Amino acid sequence: MTHAGRQRLKLLAFFAIFALPVAVAWGMVEWRIGIPEGRTAHGELQPSLPILSQWPLTAVEKDGEGDWLLAFDCPERCAERADRWWRLHRALGREADRVSRLRIGGGGEPLPGAALSQWTASPEWRSPHRLWILDPEGRPVLGYAPEVAASDVLDDLRRLLRLNPEPPMARYDQASSVVGGGTDGQ
Template sequence: MTHAGRQRLKLLAFFAIFALPVAVAWGMVEWRIGIPEGRTAHGELQPSLPELSQWPLTDVEKQGEGDWLLAFDCPEACGANADRWWRLHRALGREADRVSRLRIGGGGEPLPGASLAQWTGEADWRSPHRLWILDPEGRPVLGYAPNVATADVLDDLRRLLRMNPEPPSARYESPSTVVGGTGDGE
């Protein structure tokens, strides 16, 4: 092979190095090969639910302004569910301070670190023993049926926290805030 032939071969190999990944990616998209068909969230997306401030609740208190919120409906005594979500909250480890818990309804005192609110009216989307994850602005992100596996909720919550990192100024904000509500005093 002559010198010019080797140089042409090197140039073709150089082009192939850059063109081959593009061709493979195009093939994967075009023929749906190697692309997962399933969804990543275990809960149901909740874009149609109103913001937390519009829920018929007494005042809701969060631990921090930028906290995500685990809100669960307890129509009657629900010690097992409250304990389940308390353990999930502890399982978050160092990210636990970015999440607040809200028990809606039920009797007795809430577990440590949780706040308590009561329903003040009817909501057509409400169902007993349901769990919702709400973003820091109070928008419902995911909803879960009563029989959801705790590990699935933990997986979704960790993914949400990882994909939405805490802003650097969040550590300096006020420790407790009240979010909306339609209590008797309003």
């Protein structure tokens, strides 16, 4: 092979190195080969549910104003279910203070760190033993069936917290308003 032939071969190999990945990617998109399912959340998206302030509940309290909320409907066997979500809350580690828990229904005292509320009416979208994750503004984000694995909820919650970081000074702003008594600079 002559020198010019080797140079042409090198040039063709160079073009192939850059063109081959583009051709493979185009084929994957065109024929849907090797494309992941696209599922990222284990729960069901809940855009049709009303915001928390419109739920027919007695008073609802959250630990922090900017907290995400784990709300679970508990008409029976509340101690077992509450313990399950308490353990999940603890598994969040340092992010646990960004999440509050709300038990809806059931008798007895809630576990530490959880609030208790009751249904004043039963809405048509209510499903007993259901768990919802609500954003800091009270919008339902994800809903889970009663048999959901706690690890799936934990994965989703960690992902939501990672994708929606807390403002860097939020903890200090809350602490200074408590220490200062909330007196607006007086």
